[in-house]
Amino acid sequence: xxxxxxxxxxxxxxxxxxxxxxxxxxxxxxxxxxxxxxxxxxxxxxxxxxxxxxxxxxxxxxxxxxxxxxxxxxxxxxxxxxxxxxxxxxxxxxxxxxxxxxxxxxxxxxxxxxxxxxxxxxxxxxx
Amino acid sequence: xxxxxxxxxxxxxxxxxxxxxxxxxxxxxxxxxxxxxxxxxxxxxxxxxxxxxxxxxxxxxxxxxxxxxxxxxxxxxxxxxxxxxxxxxxxxxxxxxxxxxxxxxxxxxxxxxxxxxxxxxxxxxxxxxxxxxxxxxxxxxxxxxxxxxxxxxxxxxxxxxxxxxxxxxxxxxxxxxxxxxxxxxxxxxxxxxxxxxxxxxxxxxxxxxxxxxxxxxxxxxxxxxxxxxxxxxxxxxxxxxxxxxxxxxxxxxxxxxxxxxxxxxxxxxxxxxxxxxxxxxxxxxxxxxxxxxxxxxxxxxxxxxxxxxxxxxxxxxxxxxxxxxxxxxxxxxxxxxxxxxxxxxxxxxxxxxxxxxxxxxxxxxxxxxxxxxxxxx
Numbered sequence: 001x002x003x004x005x006x007x008x009x010x011x012x013x014x015x016x017x018x019x020x021x022x023x024x025x026x027x028x029x030x031x032x033x034x035x036x037x038x039x040x041x042x043x044x045x046x047x048x049x050x051x052x053x054x055x056x057x058x059x060x061x062x063x064x065x066x067x068x069x070x071x072x073x074x075x076x077x078x079x080x081x082x083x084x085x086x087x088x089x090x091x092x093x094x095x096x097x098x099x100x101x102x103x104x105x106x107x108x109x110x111x112x113x114x115x116x117x118x119x120x121x122x123x124x125x126x127x
Numbered sequence: 128x129x130x131x132x133x134x135x136x137x138x139x140x141x142x143x144x145x146x147x148x149x150x151x152x153x154x155x156x157x158x159x160x161x162x163x164x165x166x167x168x169x170x171x172x173x174x175x176x177x178x179x180x181x182x183x184x185x186x187x188x189x190x191x192x193x194x195x196x197x198x199x200x201x202x203x204x205x206x207x208x209x210x211x212x213x214x215x216x217x218x219x220x221x222x223x224x225x226x227x228x229x230x231x232x233x234x235x236x237x238x239x240x241x242x243x244x245x246x247x248x249x250x251x252x253x254x255x256x257x258x259x260x261x262x263x264x265x266x267x268x269x270x271x272x273x274x275x276x277x278x279x280x281x282x283x284x285x286x287x288x289x290x291x292x293x294x295x296x297x298x299x300x301x302x303x304x305x306x307x308x309x310x311x312x313x314x315x316x317x318x319x320x321x322x323x324x325x326x327x328x329x330x331x332x333x334x335x336x337x338x339x340x341x342x343x344x345x346x347x348x349x350x351x352x353x354x355x356x357x358x359x360x361x362x363x364x365x366x367x368x369x370x371x372x373x374x375x376x377x378x379x380x381x382x383x384x385x386x387x388x389x390x391x392x393x394x395x396x397x398x399x400x401x402x403x404x405x406x407x408x409x410x411x412x413x414x415x416x417x418x419x420x421x422x423x424x425x426x427x428x429x430x431x432x433x434x435x436x437x438x439x440x441x442x443x444x445x446x447x448x449x450x451x452x453x454x455x456x457x458x459x460x461x462x463x464x465x466x467x468x469x470x471x472x473x474x475x476x477x478x479x480x481x482x483x484x485x486x487x488x489x490x491x492x493x494x495x496x497x498x499x500x501x502x503x504x
Contacts, residue, residue: 016495038362039162040456042433060486062435064161064456065362093160 002031004125005074005097009113011073014123015060016097023106024079029061029070031096032125037063044070044082045103052078054111059102061092070102075109133178134271134337138344142358150243152179154223154361161362165459168326168367169502170356172277175364177332179447181245182270183238183252187261196403197255198228199386201396206457210302210323214386215240216405219410221382224248225374225447227323229304235260237319237334239272241376247470255404262419276330276367278502279354280304284320284331286350287311296320296331309333312342325364327371328502350441369454369465372498373428378438378453379425379467387418387423388469390425390497412435416502423469427499428481428492433457436483436492443467443482443489449474452483458499465499466492491492 001097013097016028032121034040036091052058059070080101085091092100120127131152139146155176157164167173200213210229213371214222225245229237229485240248249265256263275283285293287309295305304321316339324330327503335343345369348356365375374380379389385411386395395409419426436455441448455466467482472479477496482489 003156020391037159039160041162044434062163062457064459066438067435090162 001126002029002035003097004032004120004127006116006127007114008097008116009073010116010119011071011111011113014042015070015071015072015073018110019107019109019110025074025075025076025107026099026101028061029092029096030119030123030125032123034096034100036092037061037066037068040092042050043085043089043102045086046072046078048078048081050078052076054107055110071104073087073111073113074107076105076106076107077109078103079106085098129167131179133176134180135273135344135479137165137178138341139176139358141267144358144360147361149361150241152242154179157360157362158358162238162398162459163362164357164359164363165366167184167357167361168277168328168363169460170278172275172279173276173357173359173363174329174344174349174351174356175274175276176271176344178271178276178337179242180272181242181248181265182272182334183240183245183249184266185238185252185261185262186234187259188234188480189259190261192237192401193256193259193261193312194228194236194238195399196259197252198226199298199343199395199403199405201399202228202230202236207232208305210301210304210321212394214385214391215251216306216409218405218408220385220405220408222376222380222386223382224382225328225376225391226430229319229321231304231319238375240482243264244376250434254476267460268336271335271337272334273334273335273340273344273347274324274330275351275356276326276359277328279351279356280328280330283347283356284401288348289315291461292421309343311346312339320344322468325371325373326367327373327498327500328367364460365454366456369456369467370458370498370500372467372500374425374467375391375454385412386416388425390418392418398469418472420472422472423465424472424475425453425469426475427495427497428452428455428466428468428483428501429495430466431491431493433464434490435464436466436468436485436490441468442483442492444474446470449481455483460500464492467497470494
């Protein structure tokens, strides 16, 4: 069973959001989604300075078999992207909540987000 | 649709497979990582369950003459022990399936169609059998097929073969088959072993009864433990066959297509004696220059960026639609995206630069000769 991290929030489109109050929110893809996609070979992220809108597409994730849109789970300005994951997209599979994080946003508004329990219940992940 | 399970379903579950529907069969898509499985087949070996493939026996005095009539190739000149890649076409030249036919004796052939087509092929053969003294027997339901593919395949198989029969395996040529004693489950059984495959690597395909299949699978896995053998699913089978430039029925080959556009003209034996199903239509297609001077042709595309073209994506030349991608993926072995596509013949020359519309964004691809990957011999 794919891991679901208790301290994070999750969107229905399988992004996780690390909200730590005042600072920017880290965003990535859940292990459930990474496992379902298969081996990820390419990721297209929003640019630093771009504004992303909760619920709208902001990039792409390509696995060996398919391409999926990346949805922004929050609204705000992108302040940092993870260059490591652009160079080595396999990090999303191997460490989705760590080295495989995607980008950070200065959040002005959160989209509809689920708790880890809710997300795991809906998607079959393991807390 | 009925869900079919192979005799190896429990083995796949135990190995942690995720499953996918393929031609009505629940087949392992991957076990852990499809990329790791892909690389294992190129560098060591992979173990595939191909039990969804069909097995149709054609037996009797007229078997060879019948297959010359029923298929596009000339099977009557295939030597006993050898195999031939062929097509079964309709009267209009459309492709019903591509298949491999093994000659087991003067009057005995084993025809192996694709999973989703096995029934259609068996029925088409039955229909075409009226004037011939032979029988068509569909043994697909009781036959399993296990493939060991990769540079270590021979060494792995030999571990299960009694020493006095090693030469049978070592000397077995590509596209040939032989009965070999294989030791598994506490006994030695004679099984049909073919040196064929769909990965671009050396390898073997072993035909076995459903009841014995699980024990053979376990024995091969154990024999390959020290050589890097891993169970390998359909995801890597697809990326391997694409790199090897092999067409897939349903992607590159289909009922509305024809052998000349698909680059399979040499498989059609127009000059063989007598009539065969599709002969008139195929001769007309060839005479018209389909796939060479008119119509479309199947070509390889090499991506110049990192994004992959996928099936059904439009192919453009200077903004004009000239084709549609049939298969496309990032190539794990080569490190760049590869695809196959039908394009208008004027754009089929290697070196031609085309654009593939990747979800609204055009990306440059270059027409290259197939296959993309060829193993070092």
